[in-house]
Amino acid sequence: MLSDDQRRFIDEFVTLLAGWNMPANGAQVYGYLLFQNHAASLDEIAEALEISKSNACKAAKMLEDKGHIRRVGERGSKRVLYVAREDFGTPFLHRTASLGALSRLMETRGARSADGPASERIASLASFYAVMQTAMEQIIAADTERAEKSV
Structure with a gap:
């Protein structure tokens, strides 16, 4: 109980x-x-x-x-x-992949569809998503390694 x-x-x-x-x-x-x-x-x-x-x-x-x-x-x-689960990063794998997709969308279609300050804003957002994806992938990899060692 x-x-x-x-x-x-x-x-x-x-x-x-x-x-x-x-x-x-x-x-x-x-x-x-x-x-x-x-x-x-x-x-x-x-x-x-x-x-x-x-x-x-x-x-x-x-x-x-x-x-x-x-x-x-x-x-x-x-x-x-x-x-x-002992590997806490598993639920975030899908979200992490979606950050990469968002970054690619911003870099390709977003960048082609905007100009001036909007284009710069979209490029900055693409970079932000890419950095977030990399950071989350590193955190998930470290957590997966921790979980594998604890088993």
Whole structure:
């Protein structure tokens, strides 16, 4: 069961992740799994968070698709268990790639379509996106290396 401090953490976590467009049930399940020292079943998740098993299942599927959690098998059982991923950069891979696409769009079509100060602004934005992509790729690579060493 969750302590009062853990529940407060999860409540704040839900509020903060809403700004990243994460549904409340998803943020709750992710927060719960961050506290677990073992893989958790949908039944355990639903009971601890006081949500339906179907809502826990939908949230787990979304989190798994986005790279926040992963499934683990239980030897001799068909039961599905979930854990929070140790490689925290995985959910940001798609966003990182989109920064590169934005940079290329600004450099090609944006630059061709604008002139004067607007052209300079678009070129600066292209450079900003490229720098952000490089920085995020470096951070994700370092985190992936950390996660691989901890396993």
